[in-house]
Amino acid sequence: MTLTPVLSRHWAEPQPWTLAAYRRQEGYRGLPKALRMGPDEVIALVKDAGLRGRGGAGFPTGMKWGFIPQGDDKPHYLVVNADESEPGTCKDMPLMLATPHALIEGVIIAAYAIRASHAFIYVRGEVVPVLRRLQTAVREAYAAGFLGRDILGSGFDLELIVHAGAGAYICGEETALLDSLEGRRGQPRLRPPFPAVAGLYACPTVVNNVESIASVPSILAEGVEWFRSFGTEKSPGFTLYSLSGHVTRPGQYEAPLGITLRELLSHAGEVRAGHTLKFWTPGGSSTPIFTAEHLDVPLDYENVAAHGSMLGTKALQIFDDTTCVVRAVLRWTEFYAHESCGKCTPCREGTYWLVQLLERLEAGTGTEADLDTLTDIADNINGKSFCALGDGAASPIFSSLKYFRGEYLEHVRLGHCPFDPARSTVWAGNGGAATESAATTEGIAG
Structure with a gap:
């Protein structure tokens, strides 16, 4: 397209x-x-x-x-x-x-x-x-x-x-x-x-x-x-897609609704050289994340919703294999906690506690039980706030646990972030194992 x-x-x-x-x-x-x-x-x-x-x-x-x-x-x-x-x-x-x-x-x-x-x-x-x-x-x-x-x-x-x-x-x-x-x-x-x-x-x-x-x-x-004549039957017209993050040529790409991320990446020079796509947002951080398996989902309102997310503002944030999912979700959640207006209790209190739990998990001092607590708190925010900020804060929690629960657990098992550059850890992916490497240690020391 x-x-x-x-x-x-x-x-x-x-x-x-x-x-x-x-x-x-x-x-x-x-x-x-x-x-x-x-x-x-x-x-x-x-x-x-x-x-x-x-x-x-x-x-x-x-x-x-x-x-x-x-x-x-x-x-x-x-x-x-x-x-x-x-x-x-x-x-x-x-x-x-x-x-x-x-x-x-x-x-x-x-x-x-x-x-x-x-x-x-x-x-x-x-x-x-x-x-x-x-x-x-x-x-x-x-x-x-x-x-x-x-x-x-x-x-x-x-x-x-x-x-x-x-x-x-x-x-x-x-x-x-x-x-x-x-x-x-x-x-x-x-x-x-x-x-x-x-x-x-x-x-x-x-x-x-x-x-x-x-x-x-x-x-x-x-x-x-x-x-x-542009777009699809239920999502007609053209729109601006904002590509940012680990992409060769970030920027605004105006295309018909229904184009896929794979097609947009072909215009944007693909994910940065030497790396592969790990996860991405179809409509900004308020929308549930997608992974590489969603590269061919048509980016219109119906198809994105059918795959469990929202098209939102068409803010396509691209994250490659060097990104720690837990850290990314923590940064987003810190943003929502800071920007909460404080009017309603679920959002005001819930975002605060989400940050506390994510900080522990990202540092490797959390427990497996914290993952269930994260889900419970997010569930108490989602759909129970005055506005959509609460839903937006819960979205990265639910979707990251759905696709990358193994990476959360790896933080718990190792006692630190698998992507910490100060440590000699090589992360093998969701559900994989982290291994110590002497060569990596020497490379960092050198």
Whole structure:
């Protein structure tokens, strides 16, 4: 399967972030078409295209727009979740840095469809270059008449605000993001009510990912059949896959949904020379890990789910045979414990105890009984937290024990990590044995 650059097609061109460059790239073609249609027709078009959310669960975008009640005499809001912080995910930031007007055009179309007169882009405040690039692009759009009052003579008004968050992983959760946007501490809300009914300022709100919204203009410009010519029947379209870790050429690879990791690695120069693939994440650290046996799983929502994981943000973190699984899971779990907002007990207490157990196991001072305790604690977090952070913290625990339980046990048997460079241990793989090697000892000493 070949790569299909659409969103990333102009990233390498000179100054693609300017309005002039975006219009040369045939930008702002979809907006006039949308404004000539009724809002409900735009929603129906996006539904027919089959666009699914590109930020996590893959919920149909047009269906989410359709949940907004009409005739309720309340203001409607569109919020773009640009708080990209899932470990391994790095697609939205380069998109906004290179072609911010693709996002802005998508925002205008989406706001028109849901009858919103105010829209917000919530960006991580640490990413100052992206923040400035967006603010400049918004000013350009206002000056050109794409934002403000009576856009392109259609009678539609829209105010777009770029808001900088203070930097918290939990604010990537849509209801925590809304609380932060309202000036409160970012913590998930209990649902129902859902944002479509009571979101920002207790009014109907749509929260979409950057890539989801940036995909909308091309659907309007090129049509439903064109969009559905990419991907699969249930997961149509193209998307950005972020390859990082032990790969020869890490980066963004835009391809149809349904491509496999084996095919993506062929474009990325394979796993780094002299090593083999050990495990990988299909959608960031919140998703259950896969192994080399999953190289040919089509990377779409249905097939990844059928094999026990989630496509998530398409953050493909690649780990080769030099990686200690226990250490990797510990690092992820430390992240979740640090980023827990503390609102609910299962996540706040559970992630803390997961870290304590994993530290013992990784150091080789744990016991086999600790593996069962790990599973019990993860089970008490999974599905019992206010938001998906708890589920994300449990995912690496369950999946790593499923595929690499032998490696955990080897830590216990040896009394130290089999991958510790200060020791003369050669790890033979999951379920294998660690052996002492005089040659290795001499090599380290030398």
